[in-house]
Amino acid sequence: MQNILYTQDGSATPTFKIRGFFYYWPSLAIPSNHFVDFMAQIKRSVRPLFTILLLTVFAITLSFRIIVHGGFFSSFDLDNNILIQPPVLFNSTLLKYAATDVAEDKSKKEIEQLLEGNFANKGRLRTFATWRRFHHDIKARSSSSIPVMLRSPIFYRYWLDFRRNLNNWARKKRFQADIMNELVRLIKHPIDSHNGLMGSDKKYGSCAVVGNSGILLKKNYGELIDSHEMVIRLNNARTERFEQSVGSKTGVSFVNSNILHLCARREGCFCHPYGVTVPMVMYICQPVHFMDYTICNASHKAPLLITDPRFDLLCARIVKYYSVKRFVEETGKSLEEWGSAHDGSMFHYSSGMQAVMLALGICEKVSIFGFGKLASAKHHYHTNQKAELRLHDYEAEYAFYHDIMENPRAIPFVSDKFKIPPVVIYH
Numbered sequence: 001m002q003n004i005l006y007t008q009d010g011s012a013t014p015t016f017k018i019r020g021f022f023y024y025w026p027s028l029a030i031p032s033n034h035f036v037d038f039m040a041q042i043k044r045s046v047r048p049l050f051t052i053l054l055l056t057v058f059a060i061t062l063s064f065r066i067i068v069h070g071g072f073f074s075s076f077d078l079d080n081n082i083l084i085q086p087p088v089l090f091n092s093t094l095l096k097y098a099a100t101d102v103a104e105d106k107s108k109k110e111i112e113q114l115l116e117g118n119f120a121n122k123g124r125l126r127t128f129a130t131w132r133r134f135h136h137d138i139k140a141r142s143s144s145s146i147p148v149m150l151r152s153p154i155f156y157r158y159w160l161d162f163r164r165n166l167n168n169w170a171r172k173k174r175f176q177a178d179i180m181n182e183l184v185r186l187i188k189h190p191i192d193s194h195n196g197l198m199g200s201d202k203k204y205g206s207c208a209v210v211g212n213s214g215i216l217l218k219k220n221y222g223e224l225i226d227s228h229e230m231v232i233r234l235n236n237a238r239t240e241r242f243e244q245s246v247g248s249k250t251g252v253s254f255v256n257s258n259i260l261h262l263c264a265r266r267e268g269c270f271c272h273p274y275g276v277t278v279p280m281v282m283y284i285c286q287p288v289h290f291m292d293y294t295i296c297n298a299s300h301k302a303p304l305l306i307t308d309p310r311f312d313l314l315c316a317r318i319v320k321y322y323s324v325k326r327f328v329e330e331t332g333k334s335l336e337e338w339g340s341a342h343d344g345s346m347f348h349y350s351s352g353m354q355a356v357m358l359a360l361g362i363c364e365k366v367s368i369f370g371f372g373k374l375a376s377a378k379h380h381y382h383t384n385q386k387a388e389l390r391l392h393d394y395e396a397e398y399a400f401y402h403d404i405m406e407n408p409r410a411i412p413f414v415s416d417k418f419k420i421p422p423v424v425i426y427h
């Protein structure tokens with residue numbers, strides 16, 4: 001018997017069904033983006049040999065299953081079909097396009113300028129204000145004016161730290177498919193040690209990622225959310241007065257650096273709607289925000305962790321892939337037109353998407369709340385913001401969440417060495 005399965009490309013591929021079993025075609029350790037080339041080569045040269053090899057693998061897998069199940073029919077469960085199917089065929093044009101960072105040169109240039117101390121560019125007024133405030137603090141403590149700032153040892157120390165932090169970050173920015181397997185070490189260990197625990201490689205038993213959609217107000221998920229071992233909240237959305245809908249426990253406050261940038265203007269960089277002991281994890285959306293980080297990190301009592309740029313890059317590629325794919329499928333337009341439709345160089349994943357990715361890396365089970373929208377619900381549960389930001393493609397991200405739940409193999413760029421844990425989305 002032969003069944004047709006649709007891959008992410010929408011192209012049909014056959015799977016083989018034998019006596020109620022579907023079989024998985026072992027992935028043969030070929031990186032998926034090379035699979036098409038690989039298949040073409042096979043066709044040209046060693047087809048018969050390949051068929052034999054395949055049948056052998058098939059037979060071995062089959063006998064292994066029989067042993068594992070303790071007999072062919074004894075623990076046979078029709079609802080629990082085992083699949084053998086070819087690896088998902090990713091469209092290599094799409095993969096290549098998604099892996100191209102159109103803003104890379106611009107970003108490199110910006111980083112160089114910052115390292116040289118050039119902050120005077122337009123669009124950085126707020127950061128400038130942060131600096132001015134900082135200058136004021138110093139001025140207030142001295143009788144003379146501006147040149148003191150330059151001689152000030154505090155300023156100088158911040159300046160050196162800023163350069164070091166930005167430099168380290170910029171140097172690490174490259175693609176690494178198995179970065180997901182490092183998230184426990186990068187994020188969970190420092191949090192554990194802050195909580196007085198030994199950093200073990202054990203993941204959190206269960207995690208809730210709580211988005212800020214107004215749909216939460218229609219449900220009473222508060223208790224359910226708080227029952228998770230780790231609760232990750234987004235962009236400092238407050239919980240008080242909304243406890244019944246969103247719960248009150250917070251283990252990690254996940255933000256983008258714009259949020260910290262706003263906090264940096266407050267007394268003592270105050271940025272703690274969940275309490276000063278709750279760790280923050282933040283991704284850098286503009287390199288200039290390292291200034292805010294450098295100043296705020298010094299006064300934070302709980303860890304203020306920056307996501308690894310390799311993790312950022314992985315998230316960026318995945319979301320761009322989903323966005324471009326949807327774009328060409330739904331509009332019938334060419335790839336190249338995606339950039340202008342989505343503000344190419346500004347395009348970014350949302351904080352929610354990266355928080356979900358983080359949870360996949362540090363948790364055994366992931367529950368997602370408050371993602372999605374309804375015409376009848378507010379955009380955010382805690383604000384009156386009306387519309388979504390254009391630099392995100394939420395529809396593409398929903399397609400991604402759907403795949404982590406139903407079809408994890410369809411997710412590009414993530415290394416085979418990483419296993420996506422079970423995910424439930426609460427609507």
Ligand SMILES: *[C@@H]1O[C@H](CO)[C@@H](O)[C@H](O)[C@H]1NC(C)=O
Pocket residue numbers: 009091092093094328335
């Ligand atoms: C891959 O996607 C591109 C862009 O949508 C399309 O032009 C091309 O035909 C696709 N290739 C395959 C093999 O499906």
Ligand SMILES: *[C@@H]1O[C@H](CO)[C@@H](O)[C@H](O)[C@H]1NC(C)=O
Pocket residue numbers: 161165297298
């Ligand atoms: C941030 O602050 C913590 C605690 O003071 C410190 O251990 C850490 O080294 C700082 N991080 C950076 C990158 O400066």
